[in-house]
Amino acid sequence: MAGTTSSSASNAMSEMGSSLKHGSGDIGWEYAELADASNLDRLKCKLCGKLVSGGIYRIKQHIAHIKGNVAACKKSSDEDKAKCKNAIEEAKSKKKQKSRHEAEIRQEVIVEGDEDNEASQGTRRMPHTLGPMDRFASPIDPDSSLDGSRKMRQQNINDALFKQRTHSVHQYLARWVYEAGIPFHAIDSDSFKRFVEAVGQFGPGYRPPSQYQLREPLLKEEVDRTKSSLKKQEEEWDLNGCSIMTDAWSDRKRRSIMNLCINCAEGTTFLSSKEASDEAHTGTYIFEYVDKCIEEIGPQNVVQVVTDNASNNMAAGNLMKLKRPNIFWTSCATHTFNLMLQGIGNQPRFKGVIEKAKSFTIYIYAHHKTLALMRKFTKKRDIVRPGVTRFATAFLTLQSLMEKKNELRAMITSDEWNARKHAKSVKGKTAVNIVLSASFWNG
DNA sequence: TCCGACATTAAGGAATGCTG
DNA sequence: CAGCATTCCTTAATGTCGGA
Secondary structure (H helix, E strand, C coil): CHHHHHHHHHHHHHHHCCCCCCCCCCHHHHCEEECCCCCCCEEEECCCCCEEECCHHHHHHHHHCCCCCCCCCCCCCHHHHHHHHHHHHHHHHHHHHHHHHHHHHHHHCCCCCCCCHHHHHHHHHHHHCCCHHHHHCCCCCCCHHHHHHHHHHHHHCCHHHHHHHHHHHHHHHHHHHHHHCCCHHHHHCHHHHHHHHHHHHHCCCCCCCCHHHHHCHHHHHHHHHHHHHCHHHHHHHHHHCEEEEEEEEECCCCCEEEEEEEEECCEEEEEEEEECCCCCCCHHHHHHHHHHHHHHHCCCCEEEEEECCCHHHHHHHHHHHHHCCCCEEEECHHHHHHHHHHHHHHCHHHHHHHHHHHHHHHHHHHCHHHHHHHHHHCCCCCCCCCCCCCCHHHHHHHHHHHHCHHHHHHHHCCHHHHHCHHHHCHHHHHHHHHHHCHHHHHC
16 A cells, blocks of 8 residues: 555656655755666666666765766766765764764773773774674684683682672673663573673674664574474474463453463463454354464364363353364363352351451552551551452452551551541541451451 | 653665675 | 665654653
């Protein structure tokens, strides 16, 4: 769609012989126009009419009489030459500036107590421009003499110096972590350690990949690698079979997500997930999704499917039984347990207490001041809050309330509590009544 | 609910590399 | 050195989210 409109637009433009079409303000367009609307690399020099392929850059070279890729334009004036030359130089200097900036950043890096700093600065340029031979050099620094001396020195380095240097590297690392908002635990990951070691082995002048490299080629490589590393698991599937586990949940944006994981003796793998907000989670829907995945893995490998006990899942289970009678449809034990707790919780005797506890905790957490007050009295400990789906937490809440019984009672009878204006509201009073009532605590 | 600051994605274009 | 392919970068469009 977009392609057709843009090409028709460029048609119109080239008819007008205008360079406007290219939103780029590149000066080259003053001297060239598209020779062929469909081929952006094929350009015609406005001065001598020469056809040049290879894009606007070569037009500039053509005008500026820069040899190597195109024949020089015979009709360009000195002014034109200068203009294009400037444009090229400018772009080049811009690039240079960028790399110089980068180099400067590198230069700034001084690892304290690094007495061969001077020496390495001298050689820094060398690895910067890798020659053709570097390709064949061993992954470890090829310059053995330099490398050897450095290694020796590191071994002989005295403790204090070593510490100092480590510290100064730490600082650079920490700054990066803070600036970029890297989660702290990232530092513990093995891949990070490998990375650090790799940089160390590379020596000075390592250039990190660009954003582009990171998100396109490198990512693709990594995906392939991961896939191949899962080969082992797939073999295990073939050998001993596997189970599929599924669950649906809502993320923080209230999007509904369905997950499928595969479990086998080798471990658990995430298989796929699906955003299913706009689909009703009917049994058929779930069944189709799971069935598709079974098809992918190979029906002969799948032993069972594990789900929670929601009725739609049970419906899906029935469908599955019809289509694939040899696959077990198992409901999750935890969920069964959860349902049991829920059943207990619904009995009138517990229900009242739970309701009271709920309204009390909700009140506390609804206002930040009451919350702060509560934390003060309970010494920073929170009350476990009831989740809607996980019924066990209702009981955990009760337990945690019991633990803090005395603190809570002290809190609501304190002056600080009474000074709060919420305390006089209806909800506040209800909360107080709950905590003070013996029937609540005694169940 | 509207705005502004960012983040993410997609597409276009420049630069460069390779080959005959 | 022309022609084509590939890589890289920039820009424009679009999406997201917190705060007024």
